[in-house]
Every structure is written in C-alpha cells, then in structure tokens.
Amino acid sequence: MGWLGSSDKKGPDPVSRQDRQKCWESRDAYFACLDAAGVVNPGTEGTSCAAPLKAYQQNCAKSWVDYFNQRRVLAEQQKSVLATVNTQASAANRK
Amino acid sequence: MSASLVRAARAGRIATRTNLRSGARTPASWSHPRHYASIPEHSGPSKQRDSSAVGVFTPTAAALFIATGAALFAYFKYEKERLAEQRRDELADKEVGRPNVGGPLSLTTHQGKPFTEQDLQGHWSLIYFGFTNCPDICPDELDKMSAAVDQLDKAYGPVVQPIFISVDPARDSQIQMERYVTDFHPRLLGLFGDYASTKEACKSYRVYFSTPQTAKATDDYLVDHSIFFYFMDPNGRFVDAFGKASTVEDVVARVQKEVTAWKAKTGSVV
Incomplete structure (x- = not known):
C-alpha cells in the first residue's frame, strides 16, 4: 500500500519510534558538526555542515527542526549565564 | 406534643x-x-x-x-x-492540602470507547497529557511512565493504569492515537476528544495547552503544554504529580508507598 517511498513524500512519521530515533540521531550529528565548527546558532554556519543539515531536515519535521534549533540556542545561553554566575560566585568567595 | x-x-x-x-x-x-x-x-x-x-x-x-x-x-x-x-x-x-486536580472527563479511548472520570475508579492511574507529534519530551516521559508501570505490574499485577491524554484535537485521531500508545506500553490507554472536551479535561487537571482552535490536521506545529504526569488513587482522586526530574525509581517508590498505605487501610491494593 505504498509503504515504501511514501515516507519520503510525507516526511518523517512522528508516531513511529524508529522515525523519531532517526530524527534525533541526525539532529545530534548536525549539532556535533556545528560544535566542531564553533557555531552556536544553527543556520549561521555557512556551507560547512551542508550534508548533516540535509539529513536533519529530511528526518525531522520542520516544526521539530525549529524547536531543536531554538532549544540549542537557549541551552548555550543558559550555559554562558551559568558560567558567568559561577565565576562571579567564586570571585566573591575569594574576597 | x-x-x-x-x-x-x-x-x-x-x-x-x-x-x-x-x-x-x-x-x-x-x-x-x-x-x-x-x-x-x-x-x-x-x-x-x-x-x-x-x-x-x-x-x-x-x-x-x-x-x-x-x-x-x-x-x-x-x-x-x-x-x-x-x-x-x-x-x-488526609483531605487537608489535597490539590484540587482532576474532575470531569468526557473523552474517547484509542479503541473507540467512551471514557469519563468514572472510569478512573477501581484502579490507580498515571496520567500524562501530551501529543503524538511531540518532538522529545512526551516520548521520554511516556517511556518513563511505561517503565514504572512494568515494575509495578511485577509487584502488584495490573493495578496501575497508564493513561495518555492528547492535547492536540486537530491531529490526534483514533488511528494516530492507537499507533502511538501501543508502541509504549500494551496497557497504555490513549484518550482524545474534540477541542471542547480536550479543553474541559485540561481544565479539570490544571493543564495548560496551546493548540490553536483553528489548527488543521495537516499543519506542522508544536503544542506547548504542561509536562507533569499525575498519580491518581482508586477513588479517582489526585495523589501526586511527577515532573521531568523524577526518575522511574522515584515514581515506583512513590506509588508503592501509597499502595502499601492503601492496603493497610482497606485490606486490598486497589
């Protein structure tokens, strides 16, 4: 019943555990590439991660891609805020 | 007189x-x-x-x-x-301090049967609100809930009913729900309804959800929603809520504590 090939046309199936897993894996691969390139904000890396980006966009729904990208930026911001707070705290403790 | x-x-x-x-x-x-x-x-x-x-x-x-x-x-x-x-x-x-969570429900199960708050009586329940197009938190939480239910099944038999309530009335049809829940746990019950009954259920359980009323089944959107899962007693009354930070062990220990107290009081585990 059009089982093969239909997934390409319709995009990933969020209800399928395999499809979710595949999406998460390609997301992790793309983010790892961004980390290696020293880029925080997805989409600002130029052409350096074109291949993993294509797989990521193929294996995840657009809304999921937006959500994961947004969360990556937020997580990085949180990390830098936490780092600042920690250095301030240790500086205050030293006084 | x-x-x-x-x-x-x-x-x-x-x-x-x-x-x-x-x-x-x-x-x-x-x-x-x-x-x-x-x-x-x-x-x-x-x-x-x-x-x-x-x-x-x-x-x-x-x-x-x-x-x-x-x-x-x-x-x-x-x-x-x-x-x-x-x-x-x-x-x-211990009525004092019990949060007013729970109340009227009028939904349909993934098997097509009607489900109301009356159906929460006679067994313990773990209830999670989410949607099948959920990127990562819902599947994680449902896996956690299923793992906890598996452990509790071993200890007491099937006395804890896992329940998944959809907050995405536009996309979560019966077929979608059936495929989704059976993948997590054989006894996981999927509940869904139209926009009004979904909203009523969320109001009863103090759950926030952001599905737009005009959303179409083919739209690609995410639903922002509360991610607690609720623990209800065999009278259908709220006992506790578990967040993302709770582990499977936390959930199992909490349920076991309540079931033990219940058994001491009533002589049976449900």
Whole structure:
C-alpha cells in the first residue's frame, strides 16, 4: 500500500519510534558538526555542515527542526549565564 | 406534643405548689408548739413565694423553656456529630492540602470507547497529557511512565493504569492515537476528544495547552503544554504529580508507598 517511498513524500512519521530515533540521531550529528565548527546558532554556519543539515531536515519535521534549533540556542545561553554566575560566585568567595 | 408538654408543666406546677405549702406548714406545726408566733411568721413569706412561683412559672414559660432546651440540645448534638464526622473524614483521607486536580472527563479511548472520570475508579492511574507529534519530551516521559508501570505490574499485577491524554484535537485521531500508545506500553490507554472536551479535561487537571482552535490536521506545529504526569488513587482522586526530574525509581517508590498505605487501610491494593 505504498509503504515504501511514501515516507519520503510525507516526511518523517512522528508516531513511529524508529522515525523519531532517526530524527534525533541526525539532529545530534548536525549539532556535533556545528560544535566542531564553533557555531552556536544553527543556520549561521555557512556551507560547512551542508550534508548533516540535509539529513536533519529530511528526518525531522520542520516544526521539530525549529524547536531543536531554538532549544540549542537557549541551552548555550543558559550555559554562558551559568558560567558567568559561577565565576562571579567564586570571585566573591575569594574576597 | 406541645399539648402534652403543657400538661406536664401544669402538673409540675401544681406539685410544686403543694410541696411548698406542706413544706412551709408541717415543720412549723410539728417542731414549734407556739402556734401564735409561727403561723403569722411563716404564712407571709410562703404566700409570697407561692404567688411569685405562679407568676413566673406559667404554662407558656414552661413550654418555652422546654422547647428552647430541647432545641439547644438537638443543635449541640447535631454540631458535635458534624464535627466528629468532619474529623473522621480528615483523618481517613488526609483531605487537608489535597490539590484540587482532576474532575470531569468526557473523552474517547484509542479503541473507540467512551471514557469519563468514572472510569478512573477501581484502579490507580498515571496520567500524562501530551501529543503524538511531540518532538522529545512526551516520548521520554511516556517511556518513563511505561517503565514504572512494568515494575509495578511485577509487584502488584495490573493495578496501575497508564493513561495518555492528547492535547492536540486537530491531529490526534483514533488511528494516530492507537499507533502511538501501543508502541509504549500494551496497557497504555490513549484518550482524545474534540477541542471542547480536550479543553474541559485540561481544565479539570490544571493543564495548560496551546493548540490553536483553528489548527488543521495537516499543519506542522508544536503544542506547548504542561509536562507533569499525575498519580491518581482508586477513588479517582489526585495523589501526586511527577515532573521531568523524577526518575522511574522515584515514581515506583512513590506509588508503592501509597499502595502499601492503601492496603493497610482497606485490606486490598486497589
């Protein structure tokens, strides 16, 4: 019943555990590439991660891609805020 | 009833008068032979007492007195019983401090059967609100819930019912729900409904969700929603909520504690 090939046309199936897993894996691969390139904000890396980006966009729904990208930026911001707070705290403790 | 009361009061009054009169005279006549002195001395005050007793203690006053007494007695007895009952309830159910979570539900199961809050009775429940297009938090939480249910099944048999309630009425159809829930746990029950009944369920459980009312089944969007899962007792009442930070072990330990207490109280695990 059009089982093969239909997934390409319709995009990933969020209800399928395999499809979710595949999406998460390609997301992790793309983010790892961004980390290696020293880029925080997805989409600002130029052409350096074109291949993993294509797989990521193929294996995840657009809304999921937006959500994961947004969360990556937020997580990085949180990390830098936490780092600042920690250095301030240790500086205050030293006084 | 009032007639008999009055009659009784009148009889009492007459008896009192007789007693007063005889009590006033007899000791005087027996102990003191000096009639000339004792009679005038005692007859005055005894007559006065007599008339004053009659003046105040009328049948109406008696009836009023008795009626007020009876009413007060009945009222205090009722109040006392009410307070005792209230205290019993508090002790039995630890009603104080129980959050008002849970209430009317009118949804459909992934097998197409109707489901209301009545169906939460007779078993423990773990209830998670989410949507099948959820990127990562819902599947994680449902896996956690399923793992906890597996462990609890081993300990008690199937007394804890895992439930997934959709907050995405536009996209989560029966087929979608069926495929989704059976992937997590064989006993996971998927519940869904139209926008109004979904909203009602979320209101009952204090769950926030952001699905736009105009969303179409083909739209690609995410639903922002509360990600607690709720633990309900066999009376369908809220016990606790678990967040993202709770582990499978936390959930199992909490449920076991409640089930043990329930068994001690009722003699059975559900």
